[in-house]
Amino acid sequence: xxxxxxxxxxxxxxxxxxxxxxxxxxxxxxxxxxxxxxxxxxxxxxxxxxxxxxxxxxxxxxxxxxxxxxxxxxxxxxxxxxxxxxxxxxxxxxxxxxxxxxxxxxxxxxxxxxxxxxxxxxxxxxxxxxxxxxxxxxxxxxxxxxxxxxxxxxxxxxxxxxxxxxxxxxxxxxxxxxxxxxxxxxxxxxxxxxxxxxxxxxxxxxxxxxxxxxxxxxxxxxxxxxxxxxxxxxxxxxxxxxxxxxxxxxxxxxxxxxxxxxxxxxxxxxxxxxxxxxxxxxxxxxxxxxxxxxxxxxxxxxxxxxxxxxxxxxxxxxxxxxxxxxxxxxxxxxxxxxxxxxxxxxxxxxxxxxxxxxx
Amino acid sequence: xxxxxxxxxxxxxxxxxxxxxxxxxxxxxxxxxxxxxxxxxxxxxxxxxxxxxxxxxxxxxxxxxxxxxxxxxxxxxxxxxxxxxxxxxxxxxxxxxxxxxxxxxxxxxxxxxxxxxxxxxxxxxxxxxxxxxxxxxxxxxxxxxxxxxxxxxxxxxxxxxxxxxxxxxxxxxxxxxxxxxxxxxxxxxxxxxxxxxxxxxxxxxxxxxxxxxxxxxxxxxxxxxxxxxxxxxxxxxxxxxxxxxxxxxxxxxxxxxxxxxxxxxxxxxxxxxxxxxxxxxxxxxxxxxxxxxxxxxxxxxxxxxxxxxxxxxxxxxxxxxxxxxxxxxxxxxxxxxxxxxxxxxxxxxxxxxxxxxxxxxxxxxxxxxxxxxxxxxxxxxxxxxxxxxxxxx
Numbered sequence: 001x002x003x004x005x006x007x008x009x010x011x012x013x014x015x016x017x018x019x020x021x022x023x024x025x026x027x028x029x030x031x032x033x034x035x036x037x038x039x040x041x042x043x044x045x046x047x048x049x050x051x052x053x054x055x056x057x058x059x060x061x062x063x064x065x066x067x068x069x070x071x072x073x074x075x076x077x078x079x080x081x082x083x084x085x086x087x088x089x090x091x092x093x094x095x096x097x098x099x100x101x102x103x104x105x106x107x108x109x110x111x112x113x114x115x116x117x118x119x120x121x122x123x124x125x126x127x128x129x130x131x132x133x134x135x136x137x138x139x140x141x142x143x144x145x146x147x148x149x150x151x152x153x154x155x156x157x158x159x160x161x162x163x164x165x166x167x168x169x170x171x172x173x174x175x176x177x178x179x180x181x182x183x184x185x186x187x188x189x190x191x192x193x194x195x196x197x198x199x200x201x202x203x204x205x206x207x208x209x210x211x212x213x214x215x216x217x218x219x220x221x222x223x224x225x226x227x228x229x230x231x232x233x234x235x236x237x238x239x240x241x242x243x244x245x246x247x248x249x250x251x252x253x254x255x256x257x258x259x260x261x262x263x264x265x266x267x268x269x270x271x272x273x274x275x276x277x278x279x280x281x282x283x284x285x286x287x288x289x290x291x292x293x294x295x296x297x298x299x300x301x302x303x304x305x306x307x308x309x310x311x312x313x314x315x316x317x318x319x320x321x322x323x324x325x326x327x328x329x330x331x332x333x334x335x336x337x338x339x340x341x342x343x344x345x346x347x348x349x350x351x352x353x354x355x356x357x358x359x
Numbered sequence: 360x361x362x363x364x365x366x367x368x369x370x371x372x373x374x375x376x377x378x379x380x381x382x383x384x385x386x387x388x389x390x391x392x393x394x395x396x397x398x399x400x401x402x403x404x405x406x407x408x409x410x411x412x413x414x415x416x417x418x419x420x421x422x423x424x425x426x427x428x429x430x431x432x433x434x435x436x437x438x439x440x441x442x443x444x445x446x447x448x449x450x451x452x453x454x455x456x457x458x459x460x461x462x463x464x465x466x467x468x469x470x471x472x473x474x475x476x477x478x479x480x481x482x483x484x485x486x487x488x489x490x491x492x493x494x495x496x497x498x499x500x501x502x503x504x505x506x507x508x509x510x511x512x513x514x515x516x517x518x519x520x521x522x523x524x525x526x527x528x529x530x531x532x533x534x535x536x537x538x539x540x541x542x543x544x545x546x547x548x549x550x551x552x553x554x555x556x557x558x559x560x561x562x563x564x565x566x567x568x569x570x571x572x573x574x575x576x577x578x579x580x581x582x583x584x585x586x587x588x589x590x591x592x593x594x595x596x597x598x599x600x601x602x603x604x605x606x607x608x609x610x611x612x613x614x615x616x617x618x619x620x621x622x623x624x625x626x627x628x629x630x631x632x633x634x635x636x637x638x639x640x641x642x643x644x645x646x647x648x649x650x651x652x653x654x655x656x657x658x659x660x661x662x663x664x665x666x667x668x669x670x671x672x673x674x675x676x677x678x679x680x681x682x683x684x685x686x687x688x689x690x691x692x693x694x695x696x697x698x699x700x701x702x703x704x705x706x707x708x709x710x711x712x713x714x715x716x717x718x719x720x721x722x723x724x725x726x727x728x729x730x731x732x733x734x735x736x737x738x739x740x741x742x743x744x745x746x747x748x749x750x751x752x
Contacts (some may be wrong), residue, residue: 054545083576088568090564090568091537091568091571092572092631094535094565094569095535095569095572097534098477098523098536098538098542098552099444099541101523101535101542102475102542102552104541104545109545121528121531122531122535125528125531126528126531130524131731132729133508133516134518134729134733136728136729138518141732170739171731194734195733195734271453287576311744312744322449350495
């Protein structure tokens with residue numbers, strides 16, 4: 001039976017896509033769950049598990065979430081635990097951090113991470129640095145979550161990727177889920193973590209469905225922070241990506257497989273702390289590295305990966321310079337043709353692989 | 360006989376010093392002190408309030424001595440910090456609180472130890488009233504391992520139980536304080552949060568965002584603006600279109616309080632605390648006070664105000680002198696007794712300064728610790744790729 005493969009491209013239609021991975025054993029009772037529902041489940045389960053957990057943000061309660069990620073939660077948990085805020089990012093982010101300092105476990109939603117720039121002082125100076133400045137007296141168990149990066153047709157001010165910005169700072173953990181399993185397991189880990197965690201979701205992935213294994217359906221399913229996952233093993237080149245680009249890498253890998261090139265695709269899952277070990281082990285096998293990200297190239301996630309590889313043991317295993325596939329170094333344009341050409345496409349990944357392998 | 364009584368009284372006084380309370384010694388009963396007295400205090404200006412705090416305050420001898428002592432400790436501690444800074448033993452930022460003692464001590468006497476408090480960077484006084492010792496405060500200023508934050512925070516980042524610092528970013532502490540108040544309400548323990556900021560910070564946008572949410576959600580938060588008339592080098596008239604800081608909360612009721620009179624501050628705080636605890640939501644207090652030092656140790660403090668102005672406040676409105684005069688003229692304490700307290704305080708500060716200058720600096724092994732809470736040990740990259748440093752929670 002030929003496996004069905006649809007490549008999800010646009011966020012405008014919420015078409016569910018079935019992605020079958022031949023290498024992963026699918027357990028008998030698997031479920032198709034969208035990333036949105038996985039996030040919803042994660043929050044629901046953690047709200048139920050721990051009374052101190054609560055959600056605040058714009059439109060999270062009565063509107064069911066701007067992107068419907070928190071659908072049903074207000075109905076179930078009420079005003080005390082699901083709080084609609086006025087449009088005051090700096091204010092409510094600070095309030096969330098203060099609540100965390102005083103013993104609660106807030107989930108602070110930014111409608112998109114673009115708006116987190118208004119509140120970034122609270123995230124960095126009030127949340128990330130406090131445990132260190134207080135020499136361990138004052139933990140800040142808070143989660144900042146929301147959609148990050150490019151969407152579809154929302155133009156420059158609403159399309160920035162903040163992975164590099166947040167990952168720059170010690171004291172923060174930064175997660176970037178791709179699949180439904182990632183979303184659920186990582187968000188649950190983030191909520192259970194006693195430290196400030198930034199969870200960078202992706203709006204275009206919200207509607208994409210993935211298989212959720214039995215294990216992943218459990219209420220105690222967590223994914224360890226700081227560990228990358230090899231989504232697809234291969235021998236010829238290592239593709240490292242996070243968030244939506246993981247899917248693009250897998251698509252590119254499928255095309256390249258037809259030409260006999262087997263790509264190893266690594267899903268970072270966590271940007272900070274970066275799982276350098278997994279990347280190095282992969283390079284020692286494949287001898288080639290390409291990092292793929294949606295954000296801008298300068299000082300980005302790929303730049304960090306390349307620097308670390310240069311400084312580590314895997315450098316000696318590289319048969320070609322490590323390269324980065326990134327978004328174009330411009331503010332995001334509006335027109336569809338321009339926008340499509342501002343982020344990496346599958347053909348860019350394929351092109352880069354062939355260049356690296358001298359094909 | 361007198362000699363023996365003196366010896367006994369010295370011994371008893373010595374043991375009383377440790378917890379700062381006074382023991383009425385046998386040899387003193389000839390001087391009958393007034394156990395308590397009622398004082399008239401200034402009426403507070405009110406905003407959106409029908410009534411304000413009472414116009415009279417009862418002060419007991421015990422309370423008076425305790426307030427006096429605490430304010431004196433605070434004063435001497437700050438002056439010692441000034442000295443150490445000039446000797447370059449303290450470095451970086453050092454924002455001193457002398458002149459404003461009545462605010463910190465008055466507020467603390469109006470709330471419970473189980474309530475919460477957060478302030479900005481002029482925080483040494485509050486660290487003290489919230490349970491920090493002079494030793495740990497001074498050792499933090501000198502950056503030693505015995506500091507309240509093990510030397511890792513410095514002047515602006517001191518923490519204690521139910522005291523959330525010590526915050527360096529002007530205004531950022533105000534939303535944090537409202538968040539603490541939200542936690543108080545959420546957890547239903549009838550606690551409140553006192554959230555302090557200065558006249559300079561009062562113009563920060565995030566404070567208005569916080570007023571809105573605190574009022575909307577009826578958070579048990581007492582916003583307190585310590586108006587010492589200058590935001591760094593900018594006088595209030597040059598910074599604010601409206602210098603009625605107690606009215607800036609708009610829909611939040613407010614009162615303007617004489618911040619140099621500890622009884623005024625205490626009564627106003629009690630009034631405000633009652634307001635919060637009764638579920639009415641937030642309230643705002645403006646304390647009119649004054650700082651003798653410049654904004655920080657890098658600011659001589661005389662380019663934007665005159666020496667005459669500073670001298671006038673010192674002679675007419677010093678908070679410690681005001682309390683002292685009240686107590687003495689009402690026979691609640693004797694001049695000698697207060698002098699003895701001064702001597703003890705001086706000694707306490709000297710001992711603390713001695714500790715702060717001799718305690719060793721934090722060990723280098725501590726450099727990368729305390730990044731994360733409750734985390735297995737991890738590696739932190741040092742200055743070069745071969746420097747792999749250890750970090751534990």
